[in-house]
Amino acid sequence: MKFFSAKQIYAADKFTIEKQQISSIDLMERAAIQIFNWLHVRMQGAQVKIHLFCGIGNNGGDGLALARHLKEHGYNIEVNVVNYSDKRSKDFLINLDRLKERKVWPNFLERDGEFTVIGPDDIIIDAIFGIGLNRSPDPWVARLIGHLNSSGAFILSIDIPSGLYMDKAIEDVNAVIKANHVLSFQVPKLVFFLPETGVFSNQWEILDIGLDQEYLKDTETEFEVIGKSEVLPMYKPREKFSHKGTYGHSLIIGGSYGKIGAVTLSAKACLTSGSGLVTAYVPRCGYVPIQTALPEVMVITDKNETAIGAITFDIKPTVIGLGIGMGMASETGDALSEFLETNKLPLVIDADGLNLLAKHKSFLNKLPSKTILTPHPKELERLIGTWKDDFDMLKKAKVFSKKYDVILTIKGAHTMTIYNNHGYVNSTGNPGMATAGSGDALTGIITGLIAQGYEPLQAAIFGVYLHGMAGDLAIEHTGYQALTTSKLIDNIGMAFVDLFKMPEPPQEAEPQEKP
Numbered sequence: 369m370k371f372f373s374a375k376q377i378y379a380a381d382k383f384t385i386e387k388q389q390i391s392s393i394d395l396m397e398r399a400a401i402q403i404f405n406w407l408h409v410r411m412q413g414a415q416v417k418i419h420l421f422c423g424i425g426n427n428g429g430d431g432l433a434l435a436r437h438l439k440e441h442g443y444n445i446e447v448n449v450v451n452y453s454d455k456r457s458k459d460f461l462i463n464l465d466r467l468k469e470r471k472v473w474p475n476f477l478e479r480d481g482e483f484t485v486i487g488p489d490d491i492i493i494d495a496i497f498g499i500g501l502n503r504s505p506d507p508w509v510a511r512l513i514g515h516l517n518s519s520g521a522f523i524l525s526i527d528i529p530s531g532l533y534m535d536k537a538i539e540d541v542n543a544v545i546k547a548n549h550v551l552s553f554q555v556p557k558l559v560f561f562l563p564e565t566g567v568f569s570n571q572w573e574i575l576d577i578g579l580d581q582e583y584l585k586d587t588e589t590e591f592e593v594i595g596k597s598e599v600l601p602m603y604k605p606r607e608k609f610s611h612k613g614t615y616g617h618s619l620i621i622g623g624s625y626g627k628i629g630a631v632t633l634s635a636k637a638c639l640t641s642g643s644g645l646v647t648a649y650v651p652r653c654g655y656v657p658i659q660t661a662l663p664e665v666m667v668i669t670d671k672n673e674t675a676i677g678a679i680t681f682d683i684k685p686t687v688i689g690l691g692i693g694m695g696m697a698s699e700t701g702d703a704l705s706e707f708l709e710t711n712k713l714p715l716v717i718d719a720d721g722l723n724l725l726a727k728h729k730s731f732l733n734k735l736p737s738k739t740i741l742t743p744h745p746k747e748l749e750r751l752i753g754t755w756k757d758d759f760d761m762l763k764k765a766k767v768f769s770k771k772y773d774v775i776l777t778i779k780g781a782h783t784m785t786i787y788n789n790h791g792y793v794n795s796t797g798n799p800g801m802a803t804a805g806s807g808d809a810l811t812g813i814i815t816g817l818i819a820q821g822y823e824p825l826q827a828a829i830f831g832v833y834l835h836g837m838a839g840d841l842a843i844e845h846t847g848y849q850a851l852t853t854s855k856l857i858d859n860i861g862m863a864f865v866d867l868f869k870m871p872e873p874p875q876e877a878e879p880q881e882k883p
């Protein structure tokens with residue numbers, strides 16, 4: 369699924385209105401009915417106080433139309449118009465009239481007015497600003513937003529939490545609604561996935577308001593979200609008459625005294641992802657532990673006992689995953705430098721491999737085209753420098769990726785893979801994965817996919833998806849806290865199987881007895 373800009377969403381509206389020969393007020397009505405149905409199914413007429421806060425644009429218009437439907441179904445509502453401007457939209461005004469025709473009289477909130485008291489068991493509908501926000505809310509609107517956030521009431525935001533921009537960072541974190549739930553129209557918004565802005569949408573879901581599918585399909589976007597339907601076409605089936613040579617030979621290079629486990633995890637994840645053969649290249653102290661833990665994995669030892677001092681081998685791997693647990697010893701840096709001089713094999717670089725690249729920036733020029741780098745934010749900072757906010761980070765990451773022709777897989781709650789000015793935002797994974805070694809497993813998975821013939825960009829995108837899905841499947845048995853990387857690796861197989869699971873058909877409702 370793609371992430372559209374506000375401009376593209378407005379264009380989709382316009383296109384849909386022309387093609388379906390409807391008016392904009394009809395589209396607003398569709399949106400409002402969808403929200404009403406969502407609420408009605410859950411509330412079943414309950415008389416909880418619902419406070420609607422509506423701005424003066426189309427987001428506010430949605431709120432007013434929703435208020436009308438709630439009123440018609442007997443809900444206990446109170447409507448507030450947040451009168452932050454006199455430029456009221458046409459469809460807002462139509463819905464204001466429709467509401468007044470039903471004898472609902474909103475409170476008009478002004479700069480110096482008092483705000484309504486809201487109980488912690490009430491519900492707030494946030495329809496103050498939508499995707500049209502283009503400057504900081506006035507201080508009094510920010511004060512209102514603070515009042516709503518501190519009420520303790522459940523906040524349902526329409527389309528986007530008010531105060532969030534679609535395409536830039538927020539200036540004042542206190543002037544953004546902290547939504548318990550967001551009902552967003554048609555397409556997800558990138559800001560739900562970025563760490564600084566994502567925290568304002570505890571949960572979100574998409575409501576289909578029937579925007580033109582052809583427009584959505586044909587419009588190019590800078591970012592997209594990666595789910596099952598995006599990765600399924602990438603999957604390479606296993607051939608009947610294949611042999612282990614068909615699926616490549618992965619070499620995992622890393623480890624140092626006390627950090628051999630990182631290589632063990634990475635090599636195991638690599639094997640479990642389907643690499644035909646896996647060899648680990650480690651300092652001598654890693655020989656016994658890896659041979660004992662992983663009988664399927666071959667081991668080559670460095671000349672040194674505790675840290676890698678020369679990267680030389682006489683096997684012919686398909687791909688190399690490098691850097692996990694490798695340490696930053698100067699002789700390891702020299703070994704990497706020498707290795708990069710002649711290496712032509714595809715590379716996946718993580719952890720201390722990245723730290724060594726950051727320390728010796730000249731190494732970056734020696735990387736083969738489409739090398740995959742998998743930094744977490746701190747490692748990324750060492751590579752590209754600091755950033756002002758998430759949007760600035762994405763801009764800098766794109767420039768860096770272009771400059772060195774590398775694929776950047778930036779790890780986090782929603783890992784983002786950047787290449788060729790395009791961003792692929794992962795949708796799988798969970799906070800249980802914030803655990804030792806889970807990044808090592810990712811390096812192994814991506815390396816294992818390249819070994820099997822996946823193009824590096826596909827391997828990065830698909831590998832991140834599988835890694836997150838393995839984590840999601842694992843927590844069904846472990847919960848978040850007890851998820852370990854070993855358990856995640858045990859679920860990589862089921863993450864592949866899950867690709868082919870059909871969603872369960874909706875259960876038919878029990879026939880109602882006639883009264």
Ligand SMILES: NC(=O)C1=CN([C@@H]2O[C@H](COP(=O)(O)OP(=O)(O)OC[C@H]3O[C@@H](n4cnc5c(N)ncnc54)[C@H](O)[C@@H]3O)[C@@H](O)[C@H]2O)[C@@H](O)CC1
Pocket residue numbers: 377381395396399423424425426427428429430452453457496497498499500501502503504505506526527528553554577579
């Ligand atoms: N395709 C869709 O997604 C649809 C969207 N609709 C709704 O329309 C919304 C967008 O509506 P609008 O474009 O009217 O914009 P908003 O309702 O988000 O914003 C209101 C207006 O206030 C002005 N404004 C922006 N920042 C301000 C500030 N800080 N202080 C004062 N005024 C400010 C803007 O010029 C904007 O037109 C969506 O978020 C959604 O709720 C629906 O009505 C119908 C279909």
Ligand SMILES: Nc1ncnc2c1ncn2[C@@H]1O[C@H](COP(=O)(O)OP(=O)(O)O)[C@@H](O)[C@H]1O
Pocket residue numbers: 744779780781782783796797798799800801802803804805806807808809810835
């Ligand atoms: N809150 C989270 N939600 C989803 N995934 C997460 C979360 N925290 C961490 N992860 C994932 O776990 C992995 C952690 O990698 P990394 O920081 O390199 O850890 P380590 O060095 O222990 O291997 C990344 O793939 C990241 O995307």
Ligand SMILES: [K+]
Pocket residue numbers: 427494495496497498525526527528529530
């Ligand atoms: K809103």
